[in-house]
Amino acid sequence: MNSVFIHPLADIHTTDIGMDTKFWQYSVVLAKAKIGNNCNINCHTFIENDVVIGNNVTIKSGVYLWDGLRIEDDVFIGPNATFINDIFPRSKIYPASFTKTIIQKGASVGANATIMGGITIGEYAMVGAGSVVLNDIPANTVWVGNPAKQIKTIQ
Numbered sequence: 001m002n003s004v005f006i007h008p009l010a011d012i013h014t015t016d017i018g019m020d021t022k023f024w025q026y027s028v029v030l031a032k033a034k035i036g037n038n039c040n041i042n043c044h045t046f047i048e049n050d051v052v053i054g055n056n057v058t059i060k061s062g063v064y065l066w067d068g069l070r071i072e073d074d075v076f077i078g079p080n081a082t083f084i085n086d087i088f089p090r091s092k093i094y095p096a097s098f099t100k101t102i103i104q105k106g107a108s109v110g111a112n113a114t115i116m117g118g119i120t121i122g123e124y125a126m127v128g129a130g131s132v133v134l135n136d137i138p139a140n141t142v143w144v145g146n147p148a149k150q151i152k153t154i155q
Helices: none
Strands: 069-071 102-104 141-144 149-153
Touching: none
Parallel strands: 069 102
Antiparallel strands: 141 149
16 A cells, blocks of 8 residues: 655655655656655655656755756755756756756765756765765765765765
8 A cells, every 4th residue: 555645735746656655845857757666755845857866865944856856765964955957057948858966875965065067976975064066976985075076985
């Protein structure tokens, strides 16, 4: 049995939701988004149509996931992390397609980090709180600062 929990104050339009996933108040999810099993989508979040979220993902409060974002299994996204999908934004002028950003399995993105569009954060990598990520991040590394720089390797 699919035991999806949707808070009465959430606005969830997709039906592509895995088992045991929870949506908290003021979450908004558009119709074509895909969300895996056992995810926790905290309050005050927004998920656009062309977003794919794997299994066991935590999305903390204040996170907006825009078209083109792919989040693999076991990822943690901290509160108010920001994702960019249009690197040359203009009012009322939209690109033919949005950049693809991939957060690979087991990665963590700290609170208030900014992730530019079109990059990949490798498996089990960590991005520190408040960091600004401009380039791909290799697996099993820790990055902090503005611009983010590697400070160590982890296993």
